[in-house]
Amino acid sequence: MTFWIVQALNGLQLSMLLFLLSIGLTVIFGLMHFVNLAHGALYTLGAYAAVSAVAATGTYWGGFVFAPLAVAMAGVVLYTGLIRRMRKAGPMSQVLVTFGLIFVFLDLMRITWGDLALSIAEPTLFTGRSELLGVAYPTYRLFIIGLGLAVMLGLWVLLSRTQIGAMIRAGVDNDQMAACLGINVERLFFIVFCIGCALAGLAGAVAAPVLSVTPDMGTQILIPTLIVVVIGGLGSLKGAIAGSLMVGFIQTFGAVLAPQLASVSIYALLAAVLIFRPAGLFPAKA
Protein backbone atom coordinates (compact mmCIF):
# COMPACT_ATOMS: atom_id res chain seq x y z
CA MET A 1 0.00 0.00 0.00
CA THR A 2 2.75 2.41 0.95
CA PHE A 3 4.37 1.72 -2.37
CA TRP A 4 1.26 2.73 -4.30
CA ILE A 5 0.72 5.88 -2.29
CA VAL A 6 4.32 6.98 -2.72
CA GLN A 7 4.25 6.29 -6.45
CA ALA A 8 0.94 8.07 -6.82
CA LEU A 9 2.39 11.12 -5.07
CA ASN A 10 5.46 10.92 -7.32
CA GLY A 11 3.18 10.77 -10.32
CA LEU A 12 1.22 13.73 -9.05
CA GLN A 13 4.39 15.73 -8.50
CA LEU A 14 5.63 15.05 -12.02
CA SER A 15 2.17 15.88 -13.35
CA MET A 16 2.32 19.30 -11.70
CA LEU A 17 5.64 20.14 -13.34
CA LEU A 18 4.26 19.01 -16.68
CA PHE A 19 1.17 21.09 -16.09
CA LEU A 20 3.15 24.27 -15.37
CA LEU A 21 5.00 23.75 -18.63
CA SER A 22 2.17 22.63 -20.86
CA ILE A 23 -0.45 25.18 -19.88
CA GLY A 24 1.54 28.08 -21.34
CA LEU A 25 2.37 26.14 -24.47
CA THR A 26 -1.19 25.00 -25.11
CA VAL A 27 -2.88 28.37 -24.56
CA ILE A 28 -0.30 30.12 -26.74
CA PHE A 29 -0.93 27.57 -29.44
CA GLY A 30 -4.69 27.76 -29.08
CA LEU A 31 -4.71 31.52 -29.24
CA MET A 32 -2.29 32.13 -32.06
CA HIS A 33 -1.46 28.77 -33.61
CA PHE A 34 2.10 29.47 -32.69
CA VAL A 35 4.38 26.53 -31.95
CA ASN A 36 7.15 27.42 -29.54
CA LEU A 37 9.56 24.51 -29.27
CA ALA A 38 11.89 26.65 -27.18
CA HIS A 39 9.43 26.46 -24.30
CA GLY A 40 11.54 23.72 -22.70
CA ALA A 41 14.62 25.92 -22.92
CA LEU A 42 12.75 28.61 -21.01
CA TYR A 43 12.17 26.07 -18.26
CA THR A 44 15.92 25.41 -18.10
CA LEU A 45 16.55 29.14 -18.02
CA GLY A 46 14.17 29.35 -15.06
CA ALA A 47 16.12 26.67 -13.21
CA TYR A 48 19.44 28.45 -13.80
CA ALA A 49 17.97 31.83 -12.92
CA ALA A 50 16.83 30.27 -9.67
CA VAL A 51 20.31 28.83 -9.01
CA SER A 52 21.89 32.26 -9.48
CA ALA A 53 19.25 34.09 -7.50
CA VAL A 54 19.57 31.63 -4.61
CA ALA A 55 23.33 32.16 -4.64
CA ALA A 56 22.84 35.92 -4.63
CA THR A 57 20.10 36.17 -2.03
CA GLY A 58 20.97 33.18 0.12
CA THR A 59 17.39 31.94 0.17
CA TYR A 60 15.32 29.55 -1.93
CA TRP A 61 12.55 32.13 -2.16
CA GLY A 62 14.88 34.53 -3.94
CA GLY A 63 14.99 32.05 -6.82
CA PHE A 64 11.30 31.25 -6.54
CA VAL A 65 10.41 34.89 -7.15
CA PHE A 66 13.21 35.84 -9.52
CA ALA A 67 13.04 32.89 -11.95
CA PRO A 68 9.49 33.56 -13.27
CA LEU A 69 10.27 37.27 -13.63
CA ALA A 70 13.55 36.60 -15.44
CA VAL A 71 11.96 34.14 -17.84
CA ALA A 72 9.02 36.48 -18.46
CA MET A 73 11.61 39.13 -19.38
CA ALA A 74 13.28 36.65 -21.71
CA GLY A 75 9.81 36.12 -23.16
CA VAL A 76 9.42 39.85 -23.80
CA VAL A 77 12.75 39.91 -25.64
CA LEU A 78 11.90 36.78 -27.60
CA TYR A 79 8.49 38.11 -28.51
CA THR A 80 9.47 41.59 -29.63
CA GLY A 81 12.67 40.47 -31.32
CA LEU A 82 11.49 37.38 -33.11
CA ILE A 83 8.06 35.94 -32.56
CA ARG A 84 6.05 39.03 -33.48
CA ARG A 85 7.75 39.05 -36.85
CA MET A 86 7.06 35.36 -37.34
CA ARG A 87 3.35 35.41 -36.56
CA LYS A 88 2.32 35.08 -40.19
CA ALA A 89 5.27 32.93 -41.26
CA GLY A 90 3.45 29.60 -41.12
CA PRO A 91 4.02 26.61 -38.85
CA MET A 92 7.01 25.19 -40.71
CA SER A 93 9.13 28.30 -40.28
CA GLN A 94 8.01 28.66 -36.68
CA VAL A 95 8.99 25.10 -35.87
CA LEU A 96 12.37 25.51 -37.54
CA VAL A 97 13.18 28.83 -35.92
CA THR A 98 12.07 27.84 -32.42
CA PHE A 99 13.87 24.51 -32.85
CA GLY A 100 17.00 26.49 -33.67
CA LEU A 101 16.40 28.61 -30.60
CA ILE A 102 16.70 25.49 -28.43
CA PHE A 103 20.35 25.22 -29.45
CA VAL A 104 20.98 28.92 -29.04
CA PHE A 105 19.64 28.74 -25.49
CA LEU A 106 21.54 25.52 -24.85
CA ASP A 107 24.86 27.12 -25.74
CA LEU A 108 24.15 30.40 -24.02
CA MET A 109 23.38 28.52 -20.82
CA ARG A 110 26.48 26.34 -21.21
CA ILE A 111 28.61 29.46 -21.60
CA THR A 112 27.00 31.19 -18.64
CA TRP A 113 26.60 28.35 -16.15
CA GLY A 114 28.86 25.58 -17.45
CA ASP A 115 28.15 21.93 -18.18
CA LEU A 116 28.25 20.59 -14.65
CA ALA A 117 24.99 19.78 -12.94
CA LEU A 118 24.04 22.44 -10.42
CA SER A 119 21.40 22.32 -7.75
CA ILE A 120 19.79 24.33 -5.02
CA ALA A 121 18.69 23.34 -1.57
CA GLU A 122 15.08 22.92 -0.61
CA PRO A 123 13.65 25.83 1.36
CA THR A 124 14.11 25.33 5.09
CA LEU A 125 10.35 25.61 5.49
CA PHE A 126 9.84 22.40 3.51
CA THR A 127 12.80 20.17 4.37
CA GLY A 128 12.43 16.63 5.63
CA ARG A 129 9.37 14.43 5.40
CA SER A 130 5.76 14.77 6.30
CA GLU A 131 3.20 12.18 7.22
CA LEU A 132 0.46 11.84 4.62
CA LEU A 133 -1.97 8.93 4.25
CA GLY A 134 0.27 6.89 6.49
CA VAL A 135 3.48 7.41 4.53
CA ALA A 136 6.39 9.72 5.19
CA TYR A 137 6.80 11.71 2.00
CA PRO A 138 9.31 14.50 1.23
CA THR A 139 7.68 17.75 2.30
CA TYR A 140 9.11 19.72 -0.58
CA ARG A 141 7.48 17.40 -3.09
CA LEU A 142 4.17 17.92 -1.33
CA PHE A 143 4.79 21.63 -1.74
CA ILE A 144 5.22 21.12 -5.50
CA ILE A 145 1.91 19.27 -5.63
CA GLY A 146 0.19 21.99 -3.62
CA LEU A 147 1.69 24.72 -5.77
CA GLY A 148 0.56 22.97 -8.95
CA LEU A 149 -2.97 22.66 -7.60
CA ALA A 150 -2.95 26.32 -6.57
CA VAL A 151 -1.83 27.41 -10.05
CA MET A 152 -4.54 25.23 -11.61
CA LEU A 153 -7.16 26.84 -9.42
CA GLY A 154 -5.80 30.32 -10.07
CA LEU A 155 -5.80 29.82 -13.83
CA TRP A 156 -9.27 28.31 -13.71
CA VAL A 157 -10.58 31.39 -11.92
CA LEU A 158 -8.69 33.66 -14.31
CA LEU A 159 -10.00 31.93 -17.42
CA SER A 160 -13.57 31.28 -16.40
CA ARG A 161 -14.42 34.14 -14.10
CA THR A 162 -12.64 37.25 -15.35
CA GLN A 163 -13.01 39.50 -18.34
CA ILE A 164 -9.48 38.86 -19.56
CA GLY A 165 -10.23 35.14 -19.29
CA ALA A 166 -13.30 35.58 -21.47
CA MET A 167 -11.16 37.53 -23.94
CA ILE A 168 -8.62 34.72 -24.06
CA ARG A 169 -11.31 32.10 -24.60
CA ALA A 170 -12.90 34.22 -27.31
CA GLY A 171 -9.50 34.62 -28.96
CA VAL A 172 -8.94 30.86 -28.89
CA ASP A 173 -12.42 30.27 -30.37
CA ASN A 174 -12.12 32.82 -33.15
CA ASP A 175 -9.41 35.46 -33.15
CA GLN A 176 -10.84 37.31 -36.15
CA MET A 177 -14.25 37.75 -34.58
CA ALA A 178 -12.61 38.79 -31.31
CA ALA A 179 -10.75 41.50 -33.23
CA CYS A 180 -14.05 42.58 -34.81
CA LEU A 181 -15.28 43.40 -31.30
CA GLY A 182 -12.34 45.70 -30.72
CA ILE A 183 -10.11 43.23 -28.88
CA ASN A 184 -6.42 43.72 -29.54
CA VAL A 185 -5.69 40.03 -29.99
CA GLU A 186 -2.02 40.64 -30.67
CA ARG A 187 -1.54 42.30 -27.29
CA LEU A 188 -3.58 39.58 -25.63
CA PHE A 189 -1.22 37.05 -27.18
CA PHE A 190 1.76 38.95 -25.85
CA ILE A 191 0.34 38.93 -22.32
CA VAL A 192 -0.48 35.22 -22.51
CA PHE A 193 2.95 34.48 -23.94
CA CYS A 194 4.63 36.25 -21.03
CA ILE A 195 2.45 34.46 -18.46
CA GLY A 196 3.30 31.15 -20.17
CA CYS A 197 7.01 32.01 -19.97
CA ALA A 198 6.70 32.97 -16.30
CA LEU A 199 5.05 29.62 -15.55
CA ALA A 200 7.83 27.78 -17.40
CA GLY A 201 10.34 29.73 -15.31
CA LEU A 202 8.42 28.86 -12.16
CA ALA A 203 8.49 25.18 -13.14
CA GLY A 204 12.26 25.40 -13.58
CA ALA A 205 12.74 27.04 -10.18
CA VAL A 206 10.50 24.51 -8.47
CA ALA A 207 12.19 21.55 -10.16
CA ALA A 208 15.71 22.75 -9.36
CA PRO A 209 15.88 21.25 -5.84
CA VAL A 210 14.62 17.81 -6.96
CA LEU A 211 16.30 17.44 -10.35
CA SER A 212 19.82 18.37 -11.21
CA VAL A 213 20.06 21.58 -13.20
CA THR A 214 21.77 20.91 -16.53
CA PRO A 215 21.62 22.71 -19.87
CA ASP A 216 19.62 19.88 -21.44
CA MET A 217 16.96 19.47 -18.74
CA GLY A 218 14.54 21.35 -20.98
CA THR A 219 15.08 19.09 -23.97
CA GLN A 220 14.31 16.08 -21.80
CA ILE A 221 10.98 17.44 -20.65
CA LEU A 222 9.98 18.96 -24.02
CA ILE A 223 8.68 15.72 -25.53
CA PRO A 224 6.46 14.74 -22.58
CA THR A 225 5.18 18.33 -22.50
CA LEU A 226 4.29 18.28 -26.18
CA ILE A 227 2.57 14.94 -25.66
CA VAL A 228 0.52 16.48 -22.83
CA VAL A 229 -0.55 19.30 -25.13
CA VAL A 230 -1.56 16.94 -27.93
CA ILE A 231 -3.34 14.45 -25.67
CA GLY A 232 -5.19 17.15 -23.76
CA GLY A 233 -6.31 19.00 -26.85
CA LEU A 234 -4.85 22.26 -28.06
CA GLY A 235 -5.70 25.41 -26.20
CA SER A 236 -7.62 24.07 -23.23
CA LEU A 237 -6.93 24.26 -19.51
CA LYS A 238 -8.96 21.12 -18.86
CA GLY A 239 -6.91 19.33 -21.51
CA ALA A 240 -3.62 20.43 -19.97
CA ILE A 241 -4.76 19.19 -16.56
CA ALA A 242 -5.98 15.83 -17.86
CA GLY A 243 -2.98 15.37 -20.13
CA SER A 244 -0.47 16.22 -17.39
CA LEU A 245 -2.05 13.76 -14.98
CA MET A 246 -2.11 10.97 -17.57
CA VAL A 247 1.45 11.47 -18.74
CA GLY A 248 2.77 12.05 -15.21
CA PHE A 249 1.15 8.89 -13.87
CA ILE A 250 1.97 6.68 -16.83
CA GLN A 251 5.59 7.81 -16.81
CA THR A 252 5.94 7.26 -13.07
CA PHE A 253 4.16 3.92 -12.85
CA GLY A 254 5.66 2.76 -16.12
CA ALA A 255 9.14 3.34 -14.73
CA VAL A 256 8.56 1.21 -11.65
CA LEU A 257 6.17 -1.46 -12.92
CA ALA A 258 7.56 -2.16 -16.37
CA PRO A 259 10.92 -0.41 -16.68
CA GLN A 260 11.62 -2.06 -20.01
CA LEU A 261 8.43 -0.48 -21.43
CA ALA A 262 8.67 2.85 -19.65
CA SER A 263 10.03 4.82 -22.55
CA VAL A 264 7.39 3.56 -24.99
CA SER A 265 4.40 3.78 -22.66
CA ILE A 266 3.70 7.48 -23.17
CA TYR A 267 4.03 7.08 -26.92
CA ALA A 268 1.53 4.23 -26.76
CA LEU A 269 -0.79 6.55 -24.83
CA LEU A 270 -0.28 9.26 -27.43
CA ALA A 271 -1.03 6.86 -30.27
CA ALA A 272 -4.14 5.53 -28.53
CA VAL A 273 -5.52 9.01 -27.92
CA LEU A 274 -4.79 10.12 -31.46
CA ILE A 275 -6.58 7.09 -32.89
CA PHE A 276 -9.75 7.52 -30.83
CA ARG A 277 -9.75 11.30 -30.27
CA PRO A 278 -7.63 12.91 -33.00
CA ALA A 279 -8.27 16.42 -31.62
CA GLY A 280 -7.25 15.37 -28.10
CA LEU A 281 -9.41 14.77 -25.04
CA PHE A 282 -10.68 18.30 -24.42
CA PRO A 283 -9.93 20.44 -27.47
CA ALA A 284 -10.72 24.14 -27.02
CA LYS A 285 -12.31 24.23 -30.46
CA ALA A 286 -15.20 21.84 -30.97
Added chain:
Amino acid sequence: MLDIEDLHTGYGETRVIFGLTLKAAAGRVLAILGRNGAGKTTTMKAVMGLLPASQGKIRIDGQDIAGRRTFDIARSGIGYVPETRDIFPSLTVRENLELAARLAPRNSAWTLDRVITFFPNLANRLSNGGNELSGGEQQMLAIARALLTNPKLLLLDEPTEGLAPIIVRQIHEKLAELKREGMTMVLVEQNFGFATALADDVHIIGRGRTAWQGTSQEIRTRTDVQRQWLGV
Protein backbone atom coordinates in the same frame (compact mmCIF):
# COMPACT_ATOMS: atom_id res chain seq x y z
CA MET B 1 -20.47 57.48 -43.62
CA LEU B 2 -18.81 54.57 -45.43
CA ASP B 3 -17.02 55.47 -48.60
CA ILE B 4 -15.22 52.81 -50.63
CA GLU B 5 -13.19 53.97 -53.58
CA ASP B 6 -11.61 51.72 -56.22
CA LEU B 7 -11.19 48.78 -53.84
CA HIS B 8 -9.13 45.81 -54.97
CA THR B 9 -9.00 42.76 -52.75
CA GLY B 10 -9.06 38.97 -52.73
CA TYR B 11 -7.49 35.92 -51.22
CA GLY B 12 -3.80 35.82 -51.99
CA GLU B 13 -3.49 35.20 -55.71
CA THR B 14 -7.27 34.97 -56.19
CA ARG B 15 -8.54 38.42 -57.10
CA VAL B 16 -12.19 38.79 -56.18
CA ILE B 17 -12.90 42.54 -56.10
CA PHE B 18 -11.20 44.80 -58.59
CA GLY B 19 -12.26 48.40 -58.61
CA LEU B 20 -15.33 48.59 -56.40
CA THR B 21 -16.64 52.06 -55.55
CA LEU B 22 -19.52 52.41 -53.14
CA LYS B 23 -21.03 54.91 -50.71
CA ALA B 24 -23.29 54.35 -47.75
CA ALA B 25 -24.89 57.54 -46.51
CA ALA B 26 -25.46 58.29 -42.83
CA GLY B 27 -28.91 57.39 -41.54
CA ARG B 28 -29.70 55.23 -44.56
CA VAL B 29 -29.72 51.53 -45.26
CA LEU B 30 -27.71 50.25 -48.19
CA ALA B 31 -28.28 46.76 -49.56
CA ILE B 32 -25.41 45.06 -51.37
CA LEU B 33 -26.77 42.45 -53.75
CA GLY B 34 -25.13 40.04 -56.15
CA ARG B 35 -25.02 36.41 -57.18
CA ASN B 36 -23.41 33.64 -55.14
CA GLY B 37 -19.70 34.20 -55.07
CA ALA B 38 -19.95 37.76 -56.41
CA GLY B 39 -17.72 39.03 -53.61
CA LYS B 40 -20.17 40.53 -51.13
CA THR B 41 -18.67 38.84 -48.08
CA THR B 42 -15.21 39.57 -49.40
CA THR B 43 -16.06 43.28 -49.51
CA MET B 44 -17.30 43.21 -45.91
CA LYS B 45 -14.15 41.45 -44.78
CA ALA B 46 -12.00 44.04 -46.52
CA VAL B 47 -13.87 46.82 -44.72
CA MET B 48 -13.20 45.09 -41.38
CA GLY B 49 -9.53 44.70 -42.23
CA LEU B 50 -9.80 40.92 -42.26
CA LEU B 51 -8.56 40.95 -45.86
CA PRO B 52 -5.93 43.38 -47.08
CA ALA B 53 -6.92 45.90 -49.70
CA SER B 54 -4.23 45.76 -52.37
CA GLN B 55 -5.46 49.04 -53.80
CA GLY B 56 -8.06 51.68 -53.05
CA LYS B 57 -9.46 53.58 -50.11
CA ILE B 58 -11.99 52.70 -47.45
CA ARG B 59 -13.15 55.73 -45.51
CA ILE B 60 -15.36 55.97 -42.50
CA ASP B 61 -16.50 59.53 -41.81
CA GLY B 62 -13.73 60.73 -44.08
CA GLN B 63 -10.93 58.81 -42.32
CA ASP B 64 -9.09 56.23 -44.37
CA ILE B 65 -9.14 52.92 -42.51
CA ALA B 66 -7.63 50.71 -45.23
CA GLY B 67 -4.51 49.05 -43.79
CA ARG B 68 -5.51 49.61 -40.20
CA ARG B 69 -5.80 46.64 -37.91
CA THR B 70 -9.17 45.00 -37.36
CA PHE B 71 -9.58 45.85 -33.68
CA ASP B 72 -8.82 49.47 -34.51
CA ILE B 73 -11.40 49.52 -37.30
CA ALA B 74 -13.98 47.99 -34.97
CA ARG B 75 -13.22 50.64 -32.38
CA SER B 76 -13.69 53.38 -34.93
CA GLY B 77 -17.38 52.54 -34.82
CA ILE B 78 -18.19 49.63 -37.10
CA GLY B 79 -20.32 46.77 -35.80
CA TYR B 80 -20.00 43.58 -37.81
CA VAL B 81 -22.48 40.72 -38.04
CA PRO B 82 -20.67 38.12 -40.13
CA GLU B 83 -22.34 35.64 -42.45
CA THR B 84 -21.22 32.76 -40.22
CA ARG B 85 -22.46 34.63 -37.09
CA ASP B 86 -19.34 33.56 -35.24
CA ILE B 87 -20.79 33.30 -31.76
CA PHE B 88 -18.01 32.26 -29.38
CA PRO B 89 -18.93 28.68 -28.44
CA SER B 90 -16.87 28.55 -25.24
CA LEU B 91 -18.48 31.69 -23.88
CA THR B 92 -21.95 31.94 -22.42
CA VAL B 93 -24.48 34.20 -24.10
CA ARG B 94 -23.92 36.74 -21.35
CA GLU B 95 -20.14 36.59 -21.82
CA ASN B 96 -20.55 37.02 -25.57
CA LEU B 97 -22.52 40.19 -24.88
CA GLU B 98 -20.30 41.52 -22.11
CA LEU B 99 -17.23 41.12 -24.24
CA ALA B 100 -18.77 43.40 -26.86
CA ALA B 101 -19.92 45.94 -24.27
CA ARG B 102 -16.46 46.07 -22.72
CA LEU B 103 -15.24 49.19 -24.48
CA ALA B 104 -18.52 51.10 -24.56
CA PRO B 105 -18.64 54.19 -22.37
CA ARG B 106 -21.00 54.16 -19.37
CA ASN B 107 -23.79 56.28 -20.83
CA SER B 108 -23.91 54.49 -24.20
CA ALA B 109 -27.12 54.07 -26.15
CA TRP B 110 -26.88 50.27 -26.11
CA THR B 111 -26.51 48.48 -22.81
CA LEU B 112 -26.91 44.86 -21.82
CA ASP B 113 -30.37 45.60 -20.43
CA ARG B 114 -31.44 47.33 -23.59
CA VAL B 115 -30.37 44.60 -26.01
CA ILE B 116 -32.18 42.05 -23.85
CA THR B 117 -35.33 44.15 -24.03
CA PHE B 118 -34.76 44.51 -27.76
CA PHE B 119 -34.28 40.74 -28.23
CA PRO B 120 -36.39 39.19 -25.46
CA ASN B 121 -35.53 35.70 -26.76
CA LEU B 122 -32.03 36.15 -25.37
CA ALA B 123 -33.24 36.95 -21.84
CA ASN B 124 -33.63 33.37 -20.65
CA ARG B 125 -30.62 32.16 -22.63
CA LEU B 126 -28.03 34.30 -20.85
CA SER B 127 -26.35 31.47 -19.00
CA ASN B 128 -26.46 29.07 -21.95
CA GLY B 129 -23.27 28.33 -23.86
CA GLY B 130 -22.79 30.02 -27.20
CA ASN B 131 -22.91 26.55 -28.76
CA GLU B 132 -26.36 25.81 -27.36
CA LEU B 133 -28.39 28.25 -29.45
CA SER B 134 -30.71 27.77 -32.40
CA GLY B 135 -29.85 29.49 -35.68
CA GLY B 136 -32.32 32.31 -35.01
CA GLU B 137 -30.99 32.86 -31.51
CA GLN B 138 -27.44 32.90 -32.83
CA GLN B 139 -28.39 35.55 -35.34
CA MET B 140 -30.08 37.68 -32.70
CA LEU B 141 -27.08 37.32 -30.44
CA ALA B 142 -24.74 38.28 -33.29
CA ILE B 143 -26.77 41.44 -33.93
CA ALA B 144 -27.09 42.20 -30.21
CA ARG B 145 -23.35 41.78 -29.81
CA ALA B 146 -22.62 44.17 -32.66
CA LEU B 147 -25.05 46.72 -31.20
CA LEU B 148 -23.32 46.58 -27.83
CA THR B 149 -20.16 47.96 -29.40
CA ASN B 150 -22.35 51.03 -29.97
CA PRO B 151 -21.48 51.37 -33.63
CA LYS B 152 -22.26 54.26 -35.90
CA LEU B 153 -22.34 51.82 -38.81
CA LEU B 154 -23.72 48.30 -38.73
CA LEU B 155 -22.54 45.74 -41.31
CA LEU B 156 -24.89 42.76 -41.70
CA ASP B 157 -23.91 39.83 -43.90
CA GLU B 158 -26.96 37.76 -44.86
CA PRO B 159 -28.77 37.99 -41.52
CA THR B 160 -31.66 35.82 -42.77
CA GLU B 161 -29.65 32.99 -44.33
CA GLY B 162 -31.01 29.58 -43.38
CA LEU B 163 -33.66 30.88 -40.98
CA ALA B 164 -37.33 29.92 -40.77
CA PRO B 165 -39.78 32.49 -42.24
CA ILE B 166 -41.15 33.44 -38.85
CA ILE B 167 -37.63 34.25 -37.59
CA VAL B 168 -36.88 36.15 -40.77
CA ARG B 169 -39.94 38.29 -40.05
CA GLN B 170 -38.75 38.94 -36.51
CA ILE B 171 -35.30 39.97 -37.70
CA HIS B 172 -36.88 42.20 -40.32
CA GLU B 173 -38.95 43.97 -37.66
CA LYS B 174 -35.90 44.54 -35.50
CA LEU B 175 -33.79 45.90 -38.32
CA ALA B 176 -36.68 48.15 -39.39
CA GLU B 177 -36.82 49.44 -35.83
CA LEU B 178 -33.10 50.19 -35.92
CA LYS B 179 -33.57 51.97 -39.20
CA ARG B 180 -36.32 54.16 -37.73
CA GLU B 181 -33.90 55.13 -34.99
CA GLY B 182 -31.53 56.35 -37.65
CA MET B 183 -28.92 53.56 -37.52
CA THR B 184 -26.76 53.49 -40.65
CA MET B 185 -26.65 49.96 -42.03
CA VAL B 186 -25.02 48.07 -44.86
CA LEU B 187 -26.91 44.88 -45.54
CA VAL B 188 -25.73 42.02 -47.73
CA GLU B 189 -28.60 39.80 -48.84
CA GLN B 190 -29.61 37.00 -51.16
CA ASN B 191 -33.23 37.52 -50.17
CA PHE B 192 -34.26 40.19 -52.70
CA GLY B 193 -37.64 40.91 -51.09
CA PHE B 194 -36.15 41.25 -47.63
CA ALA B 195 -33.36 43.50 -48.83
CA THR B 196 -35.42 45.87 -50.92
CA ALA B 197 -38.13 46.15 -48.26
CA LEU B 198 -35.56 47.34 -45.77
CA ALA B 199 -33.03 49.27 -47.82
CA ASP B 200 -33.13 52.78 -49.18
CA ASP B 201 -30.30 52.25 -51.64
CA VAL B 202 -29.12 49.24 -53.58
CA HIS B 203 -25.69 48.39 -54.86
CA ILE B 204 -25.15 45.36 -57.06
CA ILE B 205 -21.75 43.71 -57.28
CA GLY B 206 -20.98 41.74 -60.42
CA ARG B 207 -17.68 40.70 -62.00
CA GLY B 208 -15.76 42.13 -59.08
CA ARG B 209 -17.05 45.68 -59.34
CA THR B 210 -20.13 47.84 -59.28
CA ALA B 211 -22.68 46.43 -61.72
CA TRP B 212 -25.60 48.70 -60.92
CA GLN B 213 -26.62 51.21 -58.32
CA GLY B 214 -29.82 53.01 -57.49
CA THR B 215 -32.66 53.01 -55.03
CA SER B 216 -34.79 50.14 -53.79
CA GLN B 217 -37.75 51.59 -55.62
CA GLU B 218 -35.91 51.64 -58.93
CA ILE B 219 -34.55 48.12 -58.72
CA ARG B 220 -38.03 46.67 -58.18
CA THR B 221 -39.07 47.84 -61.64
CA ARG B 222 -35.76 47.04 -63.36
CA THR B 223 -36.41 43.40 -64.22
CA ASP B 224 -33.64 43.54 -66.82
CA VAL B 225 -31.06 44.39 -64.16
CA GLN B 226 -32.49 41.77 -61.84
CA ARG B 227 -32.29 39.13 -64.54
CA GLN B 228 -28.78 40.03 -65.63
CA TRP B 229 -27.10 40.46 -62.22
CA LEU B 230 -29.22 38.65 -59.70
CA GLY B 231 -30.78 35.78 -61.61
CA VAL B 232 -34.15 36.60 -60.04
